[in-house]
Amino acid sequence: MRAIQIEKTGGPEVLELKELPLPKPASGQVLVKIEACGVNFIDTYLREGRYPATLPFIPGQEAAGVVVEVGEGVSGFKAGDRVAWNGTRGTYAEYACAPASDLLHVPEGMSTEHAAAVLLQGLTAHYLAYSTYAIQHGDTVLVHAGAGGVGLLLTQMAKMLGATVIATVSTEEKAELSRGAGADKVVLYTQESFADAVKAFTGGAGLPVVYDSVGKTTFEESLKCLRPRGLMALYGASSGAVPAMDPIRLMAGSLFLTRPTLKDYVQTRAELERRAEDVFGWVASGALSVRIGARYALEDAEQAHRDLSGRKTTGKVLLIPASSN
Numbered sequence: 488m489r490a491i492q493i494e495k496t497g498g499p500e501v502l503e504l505k506e507l508p509l510p511k512p513a514s515g516q517v518l519v520k521i522e523a524c525g526v527n528f529i530d531t532y533l534r535e536g537r538y539p540a541t542l543p544f545i546p547g548q549e550a551a552g553v554v555v556e557v558g559e560g561v562s563g564f565k566a567g568d569r570v571a572w573n574g575t576r577g578t579y580a581e582y583a584c585a586p587a588s589d590l591l592h593v594p595e596g597m598s599t600e601h602a603a604a605v606l607l608q609g610l611t612a613h614y615l616a617y618s619t620y621a622i623q624h625g626d627t628v629l630v631h632a633g634a635g636g637v638g639l640l641l642t643q644m645a646k647m648l649g650a651t652v653i654a655t656v657s658t659e660e661k662a663e664l665s666r667g668a669g670a671d672k673v674v675l676y677t678q679e680s681f682a683d684a685v686k687a688f689t690g691g692a693g694l695p696v697v698y699d700s701v702g703k704t705t706f707e708e709s710l711k712c713l714r715p716r717g718l719m720a721l722y723g724a725s726s727g728a729v730p731a732m733d734p735i736r737l738m739a740g741s742l743f744l745t746r747p748t749l750k751d752y753v754q755t756r757a758e759l760e761r762r763a764e765d766v767f768g769w770v771a772s773g774a775l776s777v778r779i780g781a782r783y784a785l786e787d788a789e790q791a792h793r794d795l796s797g798r799k800t801t802g803k804v805l806l807i808p809a810s811s812n
Contacts, residue, residue, distance in 0.1 A: 489808070490580035491788045494543040496536030499792040502546070502579075504785065509582055512558035516584045519570060523603035524578040525549035526783075526791050526804040528700075528725055533576075534792065537728075540576075546788075547578030547806070550585075551593060551603035561587045569593040571602035573610070574750065579788055581808040588756060591763050596771040604803035605640070605777045607749065609766035610759075611722065612640040614752035616648060619720045619745060620696040624649030627689060629681070629697045629712055631705050632725065633670055634661035636778075636803040641698060642668040643775055653688060655681045655705070657798065664778070664801055682708040693717060693740075703727035710742065718743040725798070778802030784809065 492505045512518040530546045532538045551571035554564055564570065564587055572589040593602040615637075616622050628645055632638045633654025645652050646669040654670040656662050662673045672688055674681045685694060693714030699705055702724030709719060717740060721729065737744060753759040769775035780802030783791040787806075794800050 488581040489785060490545050490577075491547075491785065492543050492545055493534055493540075496534060496540075496542070499534070499789040499796070501534060502788045502792060504788075507545075507580070510577075510584045512556055512561075512584045514559040515561060515587055516558040517554055517561055517564050517570070517587050517590060518556040518558075518582060518584050519550070519552045519572075520555050520582055521550045521552040521578060521580060521808050522599040523551055524580075524806045524808070525573075525603050525607055526788075526795055526806055527607055528723055528795065530579075531792055531796055545577040545580050545583075547580075548576045549573040549603060549607045550578035550583060551599040551606070553599075555582065557587070558584075563587065564590060564592075569599055569602075571599070571606050573607045579785065579806060581785070591760070591767070594767050594771050597767060600779060600782075600805060600807075601770060601777050602767070604636075604779050604805060605766060605770055605775075606763070608636040608803060609640055609770070609775070609777075610753065610762050611637050611749055612644050613762045613766055614747065614749065615641055615698055615720055615722060616644040618752055619722075619747045620718050622648040622650050622696070625651075626695050627651040627653065629685060629694050629709070630654045630670070631697070631699045631701045631709070632656070633665035633668070633673065634801045635700065636780075637700060637722075639664065639668045639778055639802060640775065642670050645669075647774075653681075653685060653694075661801060668776070676705075680708065681705075682711045685712040689714075696720060698722065700724075701726050702729050706730070710736070710739075713740060713742050715740040716742070718745065721746050722748070725796075779805060781805070782807050 554568040654665040700723030704726040706729040
């Protein structure tokens with residue numbers, strides 16, 4: 488099978504197309520023919536070596552496709568089932584094995600592309616809006632990278648919950664996408680201070696929560712946007728790691744700071760299924776819109792990483808293995 492493999496960490500050029508043996512499902516695993524796999528910032532962190540990984544490895548941890556073979560002890564899945572999963576590395580490939588415990592059935596009415604596009608980012612938006620800070624009707628919230636995959640989904644979920652959404656974007660094109668998702672106020676951070684805009688919009692009161700996936704370039708000003716006892720949810724770092732900070736600074740308003748990650752919000756199968764049922768159900772019914780911003784062939788993974796890191800993409804970025812085997 489064809490797959491992307493990383494033999495050394497570094498820039499996008501370390502993503503190499505290889506011909507590798509077809510994997511065999513172990514006990515409790517399922518072999519899936521991948522129809523679409525997600526490209527996410529965590530993939531770039533692993534590629535760079537920012538997150539540790541044993542070399543060589545196949546990147547990617549989010550995909551959807553069709554079950555080809557089930558391993559010993561697997562129940563609930565059979566050959567021909569359409570499935571999606573997140574959390575097991577190795578999805579930049581034509582085939583991959585995943586634990587059956589991670590798999591979710593793709594519901595009728597949803598394409599495998601949309602399942603791959605919404606799983607990680609949809610679950611992330613779900614835990615941010617419903618758990619990290621449980622948005623209340625009437626809240627005003629700030630969503631950075633409002634035209635990104637999570638940003639668009641999080642904006643829609645916040646609106647479902649009755650919130651007013653302020654979003655930040657870099658271009659007018661992205662601003663239109665953010666407004667289309669329901670953002671009430673869109674700030675082009677390349678043209679004005681988002682902290683000043685938040686202060687003006689809230690009459691100086693500040694916000695109960697800031698959802699920040701950007702990190703280095705937004706962190707300091709984001710703290711200034713919070714009201715007393717407000718919460719900073721730093722769930723990504725697309726612009727780089729934030730500077731070291733003395734926690735005593737949080738005394739300026741008795742602020743909260745958290746660095747959430749999905750695995751801690753789907754610790755049980757029941758919690759995973761509950762969140763996925765919401766997200767998949769909203770997509771299938773049309774209540775939640777998923778934007779697939781770009782599709783790349785497997786051999787173009789390097790360009791996909793360059794475009795994602797360069798913030799040239801909107802919505803979800805997918806790799807399409809297009810296996811003929």
